[in-house]
Amino acid sequence: MRIAVYLFLIIGIIPLLAGCANTLNDPVTEKRIKEMQTPDPSLTKVKVETDGMLSDVYVNERHPFGLHEYVWADMEYYKNHDVTRGDIVVFRTKNNPEQRTDIARVVGLPGESVRIKKGQVYINDKKLVAFYGNDPTSDDINDSWEKLTLKSDEYYILADVRWRGLNDSQTKGPFHKEDLLGKVTGYLKK
Numbered sequence: 001m002r003i004a005v006y007l008f009l010i011i012g013i014i015p016l017l018a019g020c021a022n023t024l025n026d027p028v029t030e031k032r033i034k035e036m037q038t039p040d041p042s043l044t045k046v047k048v049e050t051d052g053m054l055s056d057v058y059v060n061e062r063h064p065f066g067l068h069e070y071v072w073a074d075m076e077y078y079k080n081h082d083v084t085r086g087d088i089v090v091f092r093t094k095n096n097p098e099q100r101t102d103i104a105r106v107v108g109l110p111g112e113s114v115r116i117k118k119g120q121v122y123i124n125d126k127k128l129v130a131f132y133g134n135d136p137t138s139d140d141i142n143d144s145w146e147k148l149t150l151k152s153d154e155y156y157i158l159a160d161v162r163w164r165g166l167n168d169s170q171t172k173g174p175f176h177k178e179d180l181l182g183k184v185t186g187y188l189k190k
Contacts, residue, residue, distance in 0.1 A: 052104060113150070
């Protein structure tokens, strides 16, 4: 009987633990941003100009990242805080004079390698298991990107809906901290 228990532990649990080592979790980031009636006066109202963050988190209700909606951003946040995975950021676009800023989510941090395979994000060859780690609308073979290793001052930012991310790292490459202008903290309650 004792041998059977040991065999079960070896055969059943060790592969399970090994599988866990191949994933990266984000238990901190919340799916929804806060709805704000009267935001702190230090926050800046930012107009949503693309629909890359228009994921299915807000089904059958007003979406804070719908075109021409407004979100609140703390434009001083990164002067005193580190950028963390899962942050939704207002960032300076590259080579787009018609749109100077956009909004996307930080997925890759300095020194990490980032790869996208059929909409699924992998960080250092570990599957990012988070609500924003996989875009189910991007399951065709063409939404795959080769591994990119970030330098010590670079971030990889993505729209939650990958094919709508016109200004993010998929098409424009990594961004530097000075390109991350502020952290989105909430949206305007109507």
